[in-house]
Amino acid sequence: MTKQMLSTATDQVTSLTASLATGLKLGEQYVQLLNQLATTTDANQLLSSASDLIKFDLTDAYVKFPHHYAPEDYYLLFMGRLLELEGVEGLEVKPDPLHRRLAMRLTSFENNYTFCFEQKRGKEGAFFCEQTDHEPLFNLDLAHQSLQFNNQALIDFLIVKEISAHNDLELQGIIKPLVTFANLLDSKLNFMINLGILATKNEAHFKLAAPELSLTVIDKLFVKTAETDTVLLSLPKNNGAKLKLGDQIAMTLCYDPDDYSKQWFFMVNDPKENLSFLDVLLHYPLVRDWYLINRESLAIMDNNFSYTPAADERVVRHTPATDAEPVKEEAPASAVNDDEEASD
Numbered sequence: 001m002t003k004q005m006l007s008t009a010t011d012q013v014t015s016l017t018a019s020l021a022t023g024l025k026l027g028e029q030y031v032q033l034l035n036q037l038a039t040t041t042d043a044n045q046l047l048s049s050a051s052d053l054i055k056f057d058l059t060d061a062y063v064k065f066p067h068h069y070a071p072e073d074y075y076l077l078f079m080g081r082l083l084e085l086e087g088v089e090g091l092e093v094k095p096d097p098l099h100r101r102l103a104m105r106l107t108s109f110e111n112n113y114t115f116c117f118e119q120k121r122g123k124e125g126a127f128f129c130e131q132t133d134h135e136p137l138f139n140l141d142l143a144h145q146s147l148q149f150n151n152q153a154l155i156d157f158l159i160v161k162e163i164s165a166h167n168d169l170e171l172q173g174i175i176k177p178l179v180t181f182a183n184l185l186d187s188k189l190n191f192m193i194n195l196g197i198l199a200t201k202n203e204a205h206f207k208l209a210a211p212e213l214s215l216t217v218i219d220k221l222f223v224k225t226a227e228t229d230t231v232l233l234s235l236p237k238n239n240g241a242k243l244k245l246g247d248q249i250a251m252t253l254c255y256d257p258d259d260y261s262k263q264w265f266f267m268v269n270d271p272k273e274n275l276s277f278l279d280v281l282l283h284y285p286l287v288r289d290w291y292l293i294n295r296e297s298l299a300i301m302d303n304n305f306s307y308t309p310a311a312d313e314r315v316v317r318h319t320p321a322t323d324a325e326p327v328k329e330e331a332p333a334s335a336v337n338d339d340e341e342a343s344d
Contacts, residue, residue, distance in 0.1 A: 030058060030068070037077055041085060043188040050078035051142045073102040075117040075126045075140055080104065082184055083177065090177045103131070108173050128178075130157055137178065145189065147182050149196040151300045159281050159288060168282040175278070197277040197300055206266040206277045207301040213264045217294045218253065224290055240264070243287070251280055251287065253298075266300070 033056065036049040053074045069077075080093035089107070096103040096114065103114040117126040117140065125141030127150075135153040139146075158171050179198055185191035197206055218241050225232045231244040240254025252267040268277055277300070281288045291298055 026058065030056060034069075037074070037081065043082060043085065043184075046078060046081055046085070047142065047145075047189055050074045054142065070101060072117040072119055072126055075128075075142070076102050076104055078142070079128075079140070079181060082188070083181060086180075086184055088177055088180050088184075090173065106174060106177075109170065133157070133161070138182075144192075145185075146192040146194075147185055148194040148303075149178075149182075149198055151196045151302045154197060154278060155281070155300075158278070159292065163282070163288070168279075171282055172279070194303065195276075196302070200268075200270070200273045200276045200279075202267070202269050202273055204267070204277075206268075208264040208266075208297075209299045209301040210264075210297055212262075213253075213297055217297050220294065221290050224286055228286065230286060245280070245284060245287075249275060251277075 030053075033049045033053050036045060037053060040046050040049065053069070054071045058068055076093055080091065083091060091104055092107055093102055093104050095101075096116075101116060103116050105112070105114050114131045115128060115137075116131055118129050118134070118136075119126045123139075124144060125139050125146075127136035128138050128140060129136050133156075135157040136150050137153050137157065138149045141147075154175075158174065162171055175198065179195070182191075182193045182195065186193045199206075221241070221243070222232055225243070233242050233244070235241060235252075235254055237257045239257045240252060242250050242252045242254075244250050248269075248271050250269045252269065253264065254267070255262045255264045266277055268275055268280055275283075281291060
């Protein structure tokens with residue numbers, strides 16, 4: 001009887017130690033991934049460790065890990081480290097003790113804005129959100145290796161909310177490191193990038209979300225330019241108008257006369273290809289005021305990448321919202337609230 005009890009106790013101890021060893025090994029794996037994320041100088045290893053950590057499950061019945069990061073924090077650490085490796089300044093990642101998370105701050109911006117990644121149930125990746133109104137400026141998906149800017153949120157945050165308190169150069173200071181991050185994802189890791197209204201290529205078409213456009217909206221722009229030095233010209237085939245902004249820079253609102261759908265879109269022509277549509281709204285009050293007054297008609301389409309394209313389709317990097325299923329810009333901006341639909 002005593003021998004049988006000892007055998008049972010020995011089995012229990014052996015089982016317990018095996019379970020503890022499994023839990024401790026789980027912790028060791030977690031520490032190794034964290035160390036790699038914090039110290040590697042290789043972009044691919046950085047992506048690999050961040051991706052593994054986002055999916056890592058620390059749950060164990062025998063060993064508890066009360067202090068660890070949330071999945072959203074790994075997105076932020078990944079972003080901060082990639083910018084750090086390339087010597088990009090203007091953003092810093094710091095602990096946010098009040099909310100027990102990590103947050104990113106713009107070091108060159110006087111307002112104490114903070115940004116965090118937020119996940120939404122049923123949505124891929126995580127959304128980079130300003131923490132006052134939770135505008136989702138872009139979506140980062142490490143699993144599908146994509147980054148997509150949200151046109152509506154960019155306009156809401158920069159043009160509607162901040163333009164009255166800051167000049168255009170200050171607001172460009174917010175966008176510059178974000179675009180740099182997107183370009184690094186493309187050049188270093190071959191990510192799919194949708195710059196949306198931040199695209200600067202002259203061939204970029206910024207499609208309107210509305211299926212039709214009343215010509216009275218263009219007439220209102222003619223009225224606004226009548227008492228200024230800005231020249232607005234009707235296109236030869238009466239399919240839109242071109243606004244000359246100076247220094248060979250122009251903005252066109254038109255549709256292709258050979259396209260039966262008459263899809264309206266904006267184009268920005270800049271010989272140096274430095275200006276995006278958002279830059280035009282930032283730099284030119286006349287255009288900005290006209291756009292905001294008529295935003296219901298002029299809202300720019302937001303798109304989502306399709307991750308399982310058909311055999312004859314492919315997603316093209318560095319194009320604005322032109323290559324995927326459209327989502328109207330005027331959908332709710334709070335894309336990270338579980339009870340609302342995202343508009344990215």
